[in-house]
Structures are given as structure tokens and as C-alpha cells.
Amino acid sequence: MTFELELRGITKRYPGVLANDAVDLAVRPAEIHAIVGENGAGKTTLMSLLYGLFPPDEGEIFIRGERVEFSSALDAIAAGLGMVHQSFKLFPTLSVAENVVFRQEPRRRGLIDRSAGVARVSDLADRYGLAVDPEAAVEDLPVGVLQRVEILKALYRDAQVLILDEPTAVLTPQERDQLFEVIRRLREAGRTIIFITHKLGEVMAISDRVTVLRNGRAVADLVTAETDPAEITLHMTGRAVDLDRRAPEHQPDQAVLEVENLTVLGGHGRAVVKDASFQVRSGEIVGIAGVAGNGQSELIEALCGLTEADTGAVTLSGTDITMADVAGRRAAGLAYIPEDRYGVGTIRQASVSENLLIGHHREETVQRRGWFDRGAVARLTRRLVEVFDIKAGSVAGPVSTLSGGNLQKVVVAREMEHGTPLLIAEQPTRGLDIGAIEFVHSQLIRYRDQGGAVLMVSAELSEILALSTRILVMFEGSIVATLDPRTVDEPEIGLYMTGAHLEAAVA
Amino acid sequence: MLERVLNEVGDMSRRAVRSPVTFSLLFAFALAAAIVAVTGGDPLAAGGEMFTGAVTGSGLRNTLGRSVPIIGMALAVSIAFRSGIINLGGEGQMVIGGLAGTIVAIYVPGPGYVIVPLAMLAGAVVGAVWGLLPAYGQTWLRLPILITSLLLNYVARAITGYLVRFQLLDDAVTLTSTRQVPETARMPKMPIFGGVSLSLILVIVLVALLWMVYARSVAGYESQMTGFNMRSARYGGIDVEQRTVQVMVVAGAIGGLIGTHLIIGEALRFIDGELVLAGFAWTGLLVSLLAVNRPIPIFITGMFFSALQIGGLAMQRNAGVSWRLSQVLQAVVIVAVACRLAIRRGERPSTEVSDAESAAVGEV
Numbered sequence: 092m093t094f095e096l097e098l099r100g101i102t103k104r105y106p107g108v109l110a111n112d113a114v115d116l117a118v119r120p121a122e123i124h125a126i127v128g129e130n131g132a133g134k135t136t137l138m139s140l141l142y143g144l145f146p147p148d149e150g151e152i153f154i155r156g157e158r159v160e161f162s163s164a165l166d167a168i169a170a171g172l173g174m175v176h177q178s179f180k181l182f183p184t185l186s187v188a189e190n191v192v193f194r195q196e197p198r199r200r201g202l203i204d205r206s207a208g209v210a211r212v213s214d215l216a217d218r219y220g221l222a223v224d225p226e227a228a229v230e231d232l233p234v235g236v237l238q239r240v241e242i243l244k245a246l247y248r249d250a251q252v253l254i255l256d257e258p259t260a261v262l263t264p265q266e267r268d269q270l271f272e273v274i275r276r277l278r279e280a281g282r283t284i285i286f287i288t289h290k291l292g293e294v295m296a297i298s299d300r301v302t303v304l305r306n307g308r309a310v311a312d313l314v315t316a317e318t319d320p321a322e323i324t325l326h327m328t329g330r331a332v333d334l335d336r337r338a339p340e341h342q343p344d345q346a347v348l349e350v351e352n353l354t355v356l357g358g359h360g361r362a363v364v365k366d367a368s369f370q371v372r373s374g375e376i377v378g379i380a381g382v383a384g385n386g387q388s389e390l391i392e393a394l395c396g397l398t399e400a401d402t403g404a405v406t407l408s409g410t411d412i413t414m415a416d417v418a419g420r421r422a423a424g425l426a427y428i429p430e431d432r433y434g435v436g437t438i439r440q441a442s443v444s445e446n447l448l449i450g451h452h453r454e455e456t457v458q459r460r461g462w463f464d465r466g467a468v469a470r471l472t473r474r475l476v477e478v479f480d481i482k483a484g485s486v487a488g489p490v491s492t493l494s495g496g497n498l499q500k501v502v503v504a505r506e507m508e509h510g511t512p513l514l515i516a517e518q519p520t521r522g523l524d525i526g527a528i529e530f531v532h533s534q535l536i537r538y539r540d541q542g543g544a545v546l547m548v549s550a551e552l553s554e555i556l557a558l559s560t561r562i563l564v565m566f567e568g569s570i571v572a573t574l575d576p577r578t579v580d581e582p583e584i585g586l587y588m589t590g591a592h593l594e595a596a597v598a
Numbered sequence: 599m600l601e602r603v604l605n606e607v608g609d610m611s612r613r614a615v616r617s618p619v620t621f622s623l624l625f626a627f628a629l630a631a632a633i634v635a636v637t638g639g640d641p642l643a644a645g646g647e648m649f650t651g652a653v654t655g656s657g658l659r660n661t662l663g664r665s666v667p668i669i670g671m672a673l674a675v676s677i678a679f680r681s682g683i684i685n686l687g688g689e690g691q692m693v694i695g696g697l698a699g700t701i702v703a704i705y706v707p708g709p710g711y712v713i714v715p716l717a718m719l720a721g722a723v724v725g726a727v728w729g730l731l732p733a734y735g736q737t738w739l740r741l742p743i744l745i746t747s748l749l750l751n752y753v754a755r756a757i758t759g760y761l762v763r764f765q766l767l768d769d770a771v772t773l774t775s776t777r778q779v780p781e782t783a784r785m786p787k788m789p790i791f792g793g794v795s796l797s798l799i800l801v802i803v804l805v806a807l808l809w810m811v812y813a814r815s816v817a818g819y820e821s822q823m824t825g826f827n828m829r830s831a832r833y834g835g836i837d838v839e840q841r842t843v844q845v846m847v848v849a850g851a852i853g854g855l856i857g858t859h860l861i862i863g864e865a866l867r868f869i870d871g872e873l874v875l876a877g878f879a880w881t882g883l884l885v886s887l888l889a890v891n892r893p894i895p896i897f898i899t900g901m902f903f904s905a906l907q908i909g910g911l912a913m914q915r916n917a918g919v920s921w922r923l924s925q926v927l928q929a930v931v932i933v934a935v936a937c938r939l940a941i942r943r944g945e946r947p948s949t950e951v952s953d954a955e956s957a958a959v960g961e962v
Binding site for chain 2: 395397416417418421422427429434435436437438439440441445448449450452453458461462463465
């Protein structure tokens, strides 16, 4: 049979890394083909090669049986490929239709025919169920709609093969369902979809076939209906992973962190954290649940000394740190895995080694009277890289070449190395693949079991439920509930997260 | 230690061949040659005069001499840049520190080996204070250093102008100038290449010291990390405000040292407005940018710019080609480097393995 798209023996090398190693990929016409793999497995590199962004070192690409060579994305588009990237490439101030027809505007007497553009875009949108107002300005639209605009761009250029790179990463569950509906319609219309993801639930829900990448190699080509998540996981990680693990029982001890009536004012003097009081005891993980933007980030920043609290008191291991700066709080016994691992947790331009040193750089073990002991620094770096299995070409190389999972390992390794009584972990597994999530979870549990107190913020309820000893729910800046993970389920937490319990109480 | 230095040098020379600087130099020289040819000159002869004028005989001495303020001011601005501080006040720090050093040299009696270091110290302290003002302006009042340091240049000029005109004026000459620095209080010259100021050693020590600080010390690490990403630095417990103050003190002190050197080692009189004419602070700034704020490349680049300026004068004398051509050369090098860097920045994402953004380039 003729494949819609076939890759044979695609190999791409980077200094110190084999990003793609003789990858074969065969995609049949009008199928939804999932490509899964852990972060750093080579998914994005493979798609960039396919899309002509840079050439493979070895290997061939065939489209409908014909060998092709792309020297740029333009060639790939001309051959009927369309790519929807993780981050959108749109002009915020232009309308949806203007963005879609850009560079291929319908013309009349040499001038751009705006109304024809709008008509064609609205036509396309209707045909595939992509609910979009063609005349809306892109900057006013939510993320889910922007993605539809990107899909429209590809369809407008008559893409027969649509590549979606981690399309659900930015979507709410409802938006995700709508996207799946669109994808199914595209398949019915005879288009082929390549769906890159590391979420197994989505693979099972939407795909016809699935290709698994691991360490740059295609290790499995499966029919979705004939496989299950456990098998795919085994291929992805090379080992069996316990997907749903509840934390073992553990008896919490004395209070490590005590927060009393903490209030943080945001812009315009509005309270973003309202009168929050809670404790975190040694040997427990307290999980803070909440819809993003309900004060969790502000609470954590205030606890870490990155912003000032307006009223309230914070005590850490018996020391009042309400007025302390970051260094003072760290010295009092706090380590912090920040939410933004790219902008805060790591320094892009610095090396892996320099990044592992942040916060340790004044310790007696690595420096004397202000001068580093290079041997000690190298030993610290080597040990962390080994213990946490950080995959980096070279510790002297820039940290920016690491995959997301390895970057997070750098942050986790560095912060856990402090061995402080309190560890604050903010969205510790966001954007990570299963193997890395499992790793971070096991590290948090280890920390707890060794008597550490862990304060975790997460948008993933399953994570909150699996790890927490106690659950605090934040809504509009207040802690609205303290729940026991053994007795609540996701829907109930959801009620508190959306403030629905308040309405229920009124009614 | 030596091995590491050699490694660093080897590594640097490898990078140098591929660096945008090399390309820019070739481009600049080609363009300059074309300009000479088009205007009816002989590019080879002009180039030859420029070269011999910069590195032979008294030319070499002048090149080494001029490199002191260029490299010094480049070092001063580089440490600020590395911490992410835009210190445009080098000129003011140099001028006001320079006058302070001059006053000590002229009015404090004593033997040279006491007065010269004392004058340098005075220059450094007053320069440091002048650097401290914008630093506190930023940490206490949230006034951007970029603005305040620049504006303080004019204040420094006005203060020194007033002092020279009304307090320190030498009535014996028609210049608006202080008295001459007495023989004993002058910066000694080393008996090499016909007399090179001892300050060159000071500059070399500074280069080595800064290299050490950034390669080895906690202070250098904290400064560099703050310059890379202030949010991460703060998150890691680095006191960014305190570092800002320290960096500005050191930058100002170096400026003051260089200002003092320029009077007690070169001009011997503080003539009102004279110190800013040569634009050493601004040449230094360009050198630092070109050398991406690294001490050893700054030394090389500063030496090169100095040779370019001295060679330009020789070329004008002997080949009849205006010395301004060397300014053109400087300018072209800078523009070309800036262009190459911009192009590189555009190319880079597509060569990174795991960057999800890699697809950004080449999009329709």
C-alpha cells in the first residue's frame, strides 16, 4: 500500500546527542497517528526535520510514495504538510481572517480582497466545526481559539497532513474535547493527522495508530485498539511504571512552617492572598489545590521572600521569618522548586554546573573566604548529576540544551540537596512526561519520609490526591477548605476550587 | 593554573576564527581600503603606514600608552554590564576621580612613592563615590542607573569646571587649568619602548584580577548570575541590591584610577574639559561590547583599538589619508559585529535539540 507519509532511517545528530536514530515512521492516509515519547525522546526534532526546518543527517522522506527533500518549511507546506506549533505564531493585532490568509491573500485587481478572505475563512471554519469569528482580533481570543486559528491557517494552505505538536498542553478539558471533535471531522474529510503528545489518555482517546519514540529511536508501532496504556508506557520508559500510586501512611510530627493571617496585596491594593493561616508539619506533604490564579503563586512568593506580605506572620522551625529576605529564609531552612523553571528556577545562559550551584554558592563546603573550591564544586555537580540521573551532554555546557524533564531534575536536585526542614514545590511536574513525573513524585515522598515538610502547589488534582497528607483549597485568595485525601474525590475538590460550595451554602 | 590559562587561550583562538569579530574586522578593512582607493589614495600604502605607525618605534609606545585608558574604562563598564547594570557614568567617574587624584598629587607634599599611590587612591575613592550615587538612586529611590549615571557625567564636568576655574586655577598660564603636577608626584615611566607608563602594569593586573574574580569567586559568580537573570539570582538568595552597589563602587573606582592616571601620568595638568575630549569612556564602552565584557578579550580589543587610533594618526602624517579613516574602521567593525550577532540570534533556535520553539523560524 502507499503511505500518506513515510520516513525511513531518519537520523539527526547534535554535538553529544543522537536526537533521532534511524527512525522509521509510516502514516496511512486519513488516520490519526499519535507520536508519543518522553521529553527529550526526539519527537520535536523529528517533526522539525519532517517540516523542513533543518535537514536530517541521514534518511529519506516520502509523501504518497514520492521521495521529497525539503529545504525550508515553505517546501513542506507546498507538499501538503501543515504544522500547529506548541506556541502560536500569530499577529496579535490582526484579525483571525487576516492571520489565516497572510501571504496568500485573495486578490481582486491586484488589491487584497478582505471580504473574500473573511468568507473563505468562515467557510473553512464551518466545514470542520472550528467555531471562530473571522473578524475578531487575535489578541482578544483565548488560547483554545488561537489554536483553531492555527489549524485554519494550515487548512487554508490545503494541508493534507496536519501535524499537531502537543496541542492539548494549553487547553482546558472542554477545549480539548472540542479539539478532538475537530480532529475526527478532519479525518472523515480524508485528512491525515499526526498528533504529538506524552499523555496516554489522549492517545487512547483519539488515535488510530501510535508510534513510540524512546531515546531518539522508534521502538514501537502499534494499533491503538490493540494496545493499552501499560504497554505504551513500557515502550516509552523501557520499564513498568506504577501510574496511580497513593502515598504511604506516615505520621506527621511537629510544625515546621506556621503561617498566621497572611495577607498579600496585589495591584490596585486588592488582596490576592486573604488572611491565610495554616501549618506544615515535618513528615507530611500539604497540597494546595486551586484553579490557577487564585492566589497560590502569590502565597508561595510571599513565603519565599520574593514579594512582601502586608500583614500576618510566618514562622519557620521556630524562627520568625516574616521580615526576612530570600537569603535569610533559605538560611532559616527553606528550599523552593519554583513554578517557572525556565525564567526563575534556572538561568538559561549559564551552564548546568552553574545552575546546580545557585543557592549553594555561599556554603562553606564549596567556597572559602569568597573563592570557590573548584574541586568541591565539581564534586557537588557530579554527585547531583549522578544521583538524579540528569542527562546532560556536559555539565559545562549551557543548561538551555537540556530537555524539560532534565531541566526540572536540575532544579529538584539542587533544592533537595539543601536538606532543609521545609521544601516548597510549585507545579513540580507541569509539562513533564511520565518517567520524569514518577521521578519527582518519588523524590517528594522520599523527602517526606526522611522527616521533611513539603508544601506543594499543583494544578493536577490527581497529583494532589496521590501525594498529599492534607489538601488545602484556595479560591480567590482564601483557603476555603482543608480536606483529607482519603475521604474526598476530584469532583468534591472541584466544587471548592470553583467556589461552588459558597453558592451552595447561600442557597 | 598555567595549563588552564593556556587552555583558555587555545579555546579562545579557535573561537576567534569563527567569531563574528573576525568577519567584521576583515569586512571593515576591506571597506576602508575601498574608501581609500575610491578617493584616489593607495590603500596598501595607507595600511602599511597605519600598521608601522602603530607598532614600531614611538608608535608602539603611544599605542601602549593609549591602551591604558581604553582598556581601563572598558573594564570599568564591563563589570557593570556583566551584572546587568547599564552604567553610562564612566566619564563622570573618571573626570571627578581624576581631579581628586590631581589635587592630592599637587597639594600633598611627600615622596613620590607615597604621593603617587595616595593620588591613585584618592581618585579611586572619589570615583567610587560618584558611582555610588546612581547605585543608591536605584536601590533606594528606584531611579534607573542608566539615566542617573549618564546625567551625573554633566554634573561631574560642572563641578570640576567650577573647581578648576575658581579654586585651583593656575594664573601663570592662559589655559583654564590647574597647576602642573610636580615632578615627584608623577606616574613613573617604565624604561621599555621608550617609556611606557607604569599604569599599564596596573591595567594588566586589573585584567588578571577580574579574570580570576569571574572564574573563581563567589562575588564574580553572583554578579554574572544576576546579569544573566535577575529573578533567578534573587530566587537563589543573592542580594541583588547589595551587588549593584558593590559593582558600581568598583566600576567608579576603576574610572577614578584611570582619570588620575591620565593627569599624573600623561597630561600633567587638569585642563577643564580636556579629559572628556578623547572620549575614552565611550571607546571603552564599545570595546567592552565588542569583547562581550570578558577581561582578556577586552585587553586584546582595547589594544587593537588603541593601535587603530595611533596608526590612524601616523597614516595621516605619512600617507596623507585622514586619521578619521580609523574612526570609520572602528565604527564599521562595531556595526558589522552588531549585525552578525543579530543574525546569529535569529539562527540559533533552530539548532537546539529540545527547544519546542525551534519551529519558530521559517514559518509562513
